[in-house]
Amino acid sequence: MADTLNAAWAEAWLRNSAAVVAEHRKELIDLDRAIGDADHGENLDRGFSAVVQKLDESNPETPGACFKLAAMTLMSKVGGAAGPLFGTAYLRAGTTVGESTELDSPLLAQALAAARDGIVARGKAEVGDKTMIDAWTPAVDAATEAAEAGAGPADVLEAAAVAAQQGAESTDPLVARKGRASYLAERSAGHRDPGAASSALLLRAAADAAAAAGNGAGEAGASGA
Numbered sequence: 001m002a003d004t005l006n007a008a009w010a011e012a013w014l015r016n017s018a019a020v021v022a023e024h025r026k027e028l029i030d031l032d033r034a035i036g037d038a039d040h041g042e043n044l045d046r047g048f049s050a051v052v053q054k055l056d057e058s059n060p061e062t063p064g065a066c067f068k069l070a071a072m073t074l075m076s077k078v079g080g081a082a083g084p085l086f087g088t089a090y091l092r093a094g095t096t097v098g099e100s101t102e103l104d105s106p107l108l109a110q111a112l113a114a115a116r117d118g119i120v121a122r123g124k125a126e127v128g129d130k131t132m133i134d135a136w137t138p139a140v141d142a143a144t145e146a147a148e149a150g151a152g153p154a155d156v157l158e159a160a161a162v163a164a165q166q167g168a169e170s171t172d173p174l175v176a177r178k179g180r181a182s183y184l185a186e187r188s189a190g191h192r193d194p195g196a197a198s199s200a201l202l203l204r205a206a207a208d209a210a211a212a213a214g215n216g217a218g219e220a221g222a223s224g225a
């Protein structure tokens with residue numbers, strides 16, 4: 001497996017994200033209909049379609065440039081709560097990786113942690129508030145642990161994706177304490193948080209892009225031994 005991930009991986013992650021968000025658009029709308037205003041799937045689909053368009057028009061040469069492109073596009077195209085939150089996540093990840101052309105496991109774990117910290121700085125949610133943080137924080141913990149144990153980047157992202165999915169599922173019984181869903185109080189219990197669900201999809205897309213890169217599938221997204 002590859003030791004590092006490069007710009008081709010970052011671009012593949014964003015393109016996979018657009019595909020998976022489009023595929024799950026209705027499901028995300030339905031989740032947000034239950035405890036919000038039914039716009040989450042539409043917001044994200046619009047945002048990631050715009051990201052793909054930007055990628056088609058430009059050729060970001062580093063992972064950081066890919067993340068910054070995503071940040072700017074999501075902030076301008078996705079309204080509501082999720083646009084600024086995901087935008088900040090990509091912006092912080094981009095700042096963390098800087099000009100690096102190759103991301104190793106520790107840097108990747110740091111970038112995910114910075115993304116999560118950006119969401120927290122902006123939204124002030126804690127684990128258990130029934131938000132996307134319930135997916136991100138276990139994902140960051142799993143990624144950090146995997147990186148510290150010496151796992152390669154694809155395995156770091158796989159650990160993050162699995163933990164994010166479990167984290168999203170953990171929101172089902174919770175009562176929302178942040179965002180629009182909190183207006184429902186106890187009635188928000190029994191539904192999955194849409195932002196946690198979409199965050200799990202995005203981290204799954206990252207892991208799948210890394211696995212494909214490691215297998216030499218598609219565009220070369222990884223390098224190293």
Ligand SMILES: Nc1ncnc2c1ncn2[C@@H]1O[C@H](COP(=O)(O)OP(=O)(O)OP(=O)(O)O)[C@@H](O)[C@H]1O
Pocket residue numbers: 032036037039040043079080081082083085119122123124125130131132133178179180193194195196
């Ligand atoms: N303070 C917060 N911190 C972290 N995540 C949040 C916060 N508020 C909302 N979210 C996440 O945003 C998701 C909702 O995103 P969506 O795109 O539907 O925005 P919205 O709530 O409809 O925005 P608005 O009501 O401002 O239009 C929630 O499922 C939750 O995961």
Ligand SMILES: [Mg+2]
Pocket residue numbers: 032036037038039040080180
């Ligand atoms: Mg909404």
